[in-house]
Amino acid sequence: MHDTMASPRRSAPCAAELSPSAGSPERIRKIAVAELRPGMTVVDTGLSWTEHPFLYSAAGPVDSRRQVEALLAEGYRETFIREERTPAPPRRSGMSPSSRPLPGRDDYARARALQDESVGVISAFMRAARLGKPLDREAPARLVEKVIDTVAGNPDALVSLANLRRNDAYSYTHSLNVSVLAVVFGQYLGLDKDALRGLGEAGLFHDLGKTRIPDAILDKPGRLTPEEFAVIKSHPGEGADILESQGLGSPKVLAAIRDHHEKFNGAGYPRGLAGDRLERAAQVVGLVDSYDAMTSNRPYRGAIQPNTAMRILFAMRDKDFSRELLESFIKCLGIYPVGSPVRLRDGSVALVCGSNPESPLLPTVKIILDARMRPRPHLVLDLASPQVKALGDAVVIEAPLDMSVLGMDPAGFLF
Known part of the structure; x- marks a missing residue:
């Protein structure tokens, strides 16, 4: 996919500006x-x-x-x-804030309907693959088109749902989330619609090969034996083979599925590809797959905070993923992705409701609780705007927040 993968439209920052640990101890x-x-x-x-x-x-x-x-x-x-590390003051970007409008109630309603529809489509497709039956071509294709159209309208609504709805039918919502995040990232990179369609399809079907892996291995609570891991390593190729056997998937989609567990340094599987031998689309799918897996609740562990996931991913630069791709991904979603609950320095609680690719540390937030945890009329602040910066350090993000410890569902504040 090198021929269609354009460079980011915005200039790339230096690593110090982009590191998710900037301003953190x-x-x-x-x-x-x-x-x-x-x-x-x-x-x-x-x-x-x-x-x-x-x-x-x-x-x-x-x-x-x-x-x-x-x-x-x-x-x-x-x-x-x-x-x-020695704490450093937050960097202030000289760039202008993003002009993308915040998602409205209708945007969230469409995104939620799409997410609900996807569970039925993906579960039926996976079930047919598991039973060796003919696969439905039309429903997944329509789903990917809806993802592309929704992302084109406003990607933040779908991204926020991907970050908030973490307990629903993981296997199916994970497939949609990877598709959504791949399309969102592809749009940020400036790809055309055909390339976005390919990323959406590869994201949707990236784990299709797991339908051929015994449940005893997939659900094993402990470490896998070398023999069991060899079976797991077969799933990318198995998924591509399932699609190819029924005439589904372009060569680039099949390659992205087959190689999404390859690593930039050649230490991945199944073929040990590295550097320029690894298609960019496979790296995109592998990157968003890792991010969504980290930030999702699983039976054996809870989700980690999105900004922590970004720091972990940044530590994988030049190893699992290329530095350029990781820096672009962090700029695309932000260090505090849409849907992330955060605590401001004055003690109030806010939800990130808008990303700012030019200044990942300065998203748009909606303040929902005051410092005493009392509901307050929602106040939307663009942390990158000169007016908000003039308010001083009280209105900066101090830390991410797990609202489950407060007994609250953050999704209820967005819709």
């Missing part, structure tokens, strides 16, 4: 397990052990060298650690 770094030392703190990435069996992801401090040796003996190779 900590950063996340990917290292080899052999590099772990007592006193380091491991981060839970939220990535599935069925697809990352060599990644050690149990959050907590490293107590001793013996613990590290035990992890190496168990076959763990990589991990993510949290590092303290």
Whole structure:
């Protein structure tokens, strides 16, 4: 897909401007397990052990060298650690804020209807694939067209639902979310409609091959054996084969599905492709697949916050994904993606309701609770605007917030 993948329309910032840890007292770094030392703190990435069996992801401090040796003996190779850093003041971008309008009630209603419709379409398609029956060509194609049209109208409504509705039929909502996020990212990169259609289809069907994986392996609560992981590694190719056998999917769509678990440094599967040998579309699908998996609730763990997912992804630059692609993705969604609950420095609670690609740390927010957690009339603030900046540091994002600890559903404040 190199021939149709345009460069981002906006100039790329330097890594320091883009790093999700900018202005934060900590950063996340990917290292080899052999590099772990007592006193380091491991981060839970939220990535599935069925697809990352060599990644050690149990959050907590490293107590001793013996613990590290035990992890190496168990076959763990990589991990993510949290590092303290000197706090820095938030950077202020000189660029103008995004002019994209905020989604309205009708935008959210259309996005929610599309999400509800997708569960039936995707479940029927997966069921037919599992049973070896003919696959429906029309319903998924219509679904992808609706995704493209909805994203063209206002992508923030669909992105917010992808970030908020994390408990519904994961296998099916995950497929839609990957399709949506791939199209949103593709639109940001300036792709034409045919290329967006290809990304949407590849995202929708990226895990189709798992219909041929035994449930005992997919649902195994512990680490996979090498033999079981070999079966898991077959699912990208199996998915492409299922579609190809029924005359579905263009060569580029099939390649994106087959290679979405390849890594930029060549350490992925099934073919060990690296760098320029890896199609950009496959990297896009793999990137948004990882992001959505991290930020979704699963039976064996809760979701991690979107901004933490961005920091983890940024630590994968030049390893799992190209630096240029990751920087563009972070600019596209923002360090605080639409739908993210956040706490402002004055103690009030807000929801991110609009992204700002030029200034990822300065989205548009809707304040919903005051510092005493009392509901207040919703006030929408563009944190990048000169008027809001003039209010001072009280109106800046201090930290992400898990509203479930407050017993509240953030979705109820958006619609």
